Amino acid sequence: MRNILLICKKELKSYFASPIAYLLMAFFGLIFGFGFFTATRDFVRFSFQSQMMGQQQPMNVNDQIIRPLLGFASTIALFLVPMISMRLIAEEKRTGTIELLLTSPIKDIEIILGKWLGAVLLFTCVLGMSMLNVAMLFAWGKPDLKPVLVAYLGLILQGACLLAIGTFISTTTRNQIVAGGVTFFVCLLLWLLSWFTAFDSGPASQVVNYISIVTHFENFSKGVLNLKDVVFYLSMIFFSLFITSRAMESVRWRS
Amino acid sequence: MEPNLSSRLTKIMIKVEGLSKRYARNVAVDDISFEVNKGQIVGFLGPNGAGKTTTMRILTCFMPPSAGKATVAGFDVMEQPFEVKKRIGYLPEVPPLYPEMEVGEYLHFVGKLKGIPKGDLAKRVKEVSEKVNVAEVSNKLIGKLSKGFRQRVGLAQAIIHNPDVLILDEPTAGLDPKQILETRQLIRSLAGDHTIILSTHILSEVEHSCERVIIISQGKLVAQDSVANLTNRLRGAESVSLEVEAADGRPNPTEVQGRLEQVAGVSRVMMKDSKDGRLTFEVESLQGRHIRAELARSVVNSGWNLSELRAVGLSLEDIFLQLTTAETKEVGGQK
Numbered sequence: 205m206r207n208i209l210l211i212c213k214k215e216l217k218s219y220f221a222s223p224i225a226y227l228l229m230a231f232f233g234l235i236f237g238f239g240f241f242t243a244t245r246d247f248v249r250f251s252f253q254s255q256m257m258g259q260q261q262p263m264n265v266n267d268q269i270i271r272p273l274l275g276f277a278s279t280i281a282l283f284l285v286p287m288i289s290m291r292l293i294a295e296e297k298r299t300g301t302i303e304l305l306l307t308s309p310i311k312d313i314e315i316i317l318g319k320w321l322g323a324v325l326l327f328t329c330v331l332g333m334s335m336l337n338v339a340m341l342f343a344w345g346k347p348d349l350k351p352v353l354v355a356y357l358g359l360i361l362q363g364a365c366l367l368a369i370g371t372f373i374s375t376t377t378r379n380q381i382v383a384g385g386v387t388f389f390v391c392l393l394l395w396l397l398s399w400f401t402a403f404d405s406g407p408a409s410q411v412v413n414y415i416s417i418v419t420h421f422e423n424f425s426k427g428v429l430n431l432k433d434v435v436f437y438l439s440m441i442f443f444s445l446f447i448t449s450r451a452m453e454s455v456r457w458r459s
Numbered sequence: 460m461e462p463n464l465s466s467r468l469t470k471i472m473i474k475v476e477g478l479s480k481r482y483a484r485n486v487a488v489d490d491i492s493f494e495v496n497k498g499q500i501v502g503f504l505g506p507n508g509a510g511k512t513t514t515m516r517i518l519t520c521f522m523p524p525s526a527g528k529a530t531v532a533g534f535d536v537m538e539q540p541f542e543v544k545k546r547i548g549y550l551p552e553v554p555p556l557y558p559e560m561e562v563g564e565y566l567h568f569v570g571k572l573k574g575i576p577k578g579d580l581a582k583r584v585k586e587v588s589e590k591v592n593v594a595e596v597s598n599k600l601i602g603k604l605s606k607g608f609r610q611r612v613g614l615a616q617a618i619i620h621n622p623d624v625l626i627l628d629e630p631t632a633g634l635d636p637k638q639i640l641e642t643r644q645l646i647r648s649l650a651g652d653h654t655i656i657l658s659t660h661i662l663s664e665v666e667h668s669c670e671r672v673i674i675i676s677q678g679k680l681v682a683q684d685s686v687a688n689l690t691n692r693l694r695g696a697e698s699v700s701l702e703v704e705a706a707d708g709r710p711n712p713t714e715v716q717g718r719l720e721q722v723a724g725v726s727r728v729m730m731k732d733s734k735d736g737r738l739t740f741e742v743e744s745l746q747g748r749h750i751r752a753e754l755a756r757s758v759v760n761s762g763w764n765l766s767e768l769r770a771v772g773l774s775l776e777d778i779f780l781q782l783t784t785a786e787t788k789e790v791g792g793q794k
Contacts, residue, residue: 210568218559299553301555307519307521457522
């Protein structure tokens with residue numbers, strides 16, 4: 205445990221020592237802020253209109269601003285994840301520092317968990333930028349807190365899951381760009397899988413639907429905490445980190 | 460560790476038996492066996508690509524061997540890698556440094572990684588920084604350091620947990636002559652407390668810092684001896700090649716050999732060749748004796764013709780080349 209935290213701390217430090225952490229936070233904050241601005245403006249305009257026309261349609265901040273916005277954030281996460289995970293192990297392999305880690309009295313799985321945890325924490329920090337905007341809604345409106353928390357949990361779980369896959373891909377190469385590119389394609393593919401099942405409900409598409417990472421986020425974004433989805437994410441994380449540790453072993457055998 | 464085991468192990472620190480490492484298409488290390496005693500500095504010598512780094516990586520538990528056994532301080536690298544790793548300090552060819560860290564921060568990180576207790580950490584970092592002379596740059600980013608300083612930080616990283624065994628892969632590669640001298644001094648000062656294996660393809664390096672040499676070439680061990688023995692064998696003694704012709708065209712090999720052996724200062728006479736009535740001998744002298752003049756006189760006085768007399772090259776370089784090229788040719792021929 206001590207070793208995991210040690211590696212995790214080192215990872216976080218090197219993220220924040222390089223521009224990458226600040227860049228991602230600024231980038232995400234800007235895009236999310238833009239989405240927030242548009243969504244809120246439209247919401248306000250729409251609620252004015254409906255009042256003027258005397259309609260008493262219920263307006264809901266949760267449903268009409270937060271939910272689509274966090275869904276949007278889950279899509280942006282697909283772009284963030286490769287940028288965070290690509291360097292994790294590929295860089296250590298390229299610079300040779302992997303030799304230090306692998307010849308120290310520390311287990312492979314501790315290295316992997318530490319690195320993955322560092323990446324998840326950075327992802328959470330980046331995601332945290334969106335809270336600036338969401339906090340405004342709480343300051344001037346009365347949204348429900350619980351569904352927001354559930355949605356954030358979903359975002360973090362989804363990110364952690366994709367990051368675990370990214371960690372695995374980063375282990376297989378010494379080239380960061382390759383690691384990042386492949387991770388991006390895999391993320392994209394897992395996202396596209398949900399399209400496949402949009403108008404079909406045969407057994408094959410049910411399986412595909414289950415594998416798609418994004419479909420599991422939908423429940424979270426509605427504020428529904430479903431055990432099935434949590435189990436899906438956790439088992440994906442476990443599986444990815446497990447094959448990462450296998451890949452690490454092959455690094456030892458082959459390099 | 461039980462006492463009788465530890466006492467049995469006090470002498471031999473590293474033991475390698477029949478070690479091999481095969482990749483899909485080539486063999487990096489082929490059936491190497493050697494032992495290193497406690498407190499020794501051993502030079503691991505070989506041309507580039509001979510398998511030095513691979514052997515070191517196996518010893519440091521970075522990679523497992525394909526066959527054979529290696530133990531460090533009595534612990535098997537396959538069975539108890541944790542115990543081995545705790546006792547080994549390793550400086551790879553490229554020092555494993557994080558450019559975005561400060562020197563002090565990096566040494567703290569490595570110290571924790573190697574399992575130094577929190578209370579001792581600051582003290583150890585300070586000691587080690589002073590030992591390798593990096594205390595003055597401890598607040599600098601590693602990425603901004605010069606090559607010499609990086610190498611020293613790499614060395615600090617290897618000795619921070621005070622390991623029994625130090626494995627240094629080409630510790631002076633790429634340094635300038637002054638830095639090379641400093642590094643050698645540093646390595647020598649570490650001997651005694653630590654058992655050191657250092658690899659190099661530069662011979663003078665071995666002469667300067669090591670007590671024993673292990674020469675490998677193309678994955679095979681071709682020689683191991685103490686540096687003193689090797690240099691004596693190779694440099695102190697003289698080896699002469701001479702060609703003798705009999706006046707009647709039919710020299711008697713045993714007679715010539717006998718006569719040569721009687722020359723003062725000769726330690727060994729070997730007949731190499733006999734062709735068209737010409738006999739070729741290789742004669743080795745005793746330590747520090749010059750025998751060429753005596754040999755010539757003896758041959759001529761016996762009524763034979765001396766058609767050639769030359770000193771065979773005897774520098775460490777020559778022997779090294781001989782060992783690393785001729786031997787492999789021989790092996791290839793046997794197959």
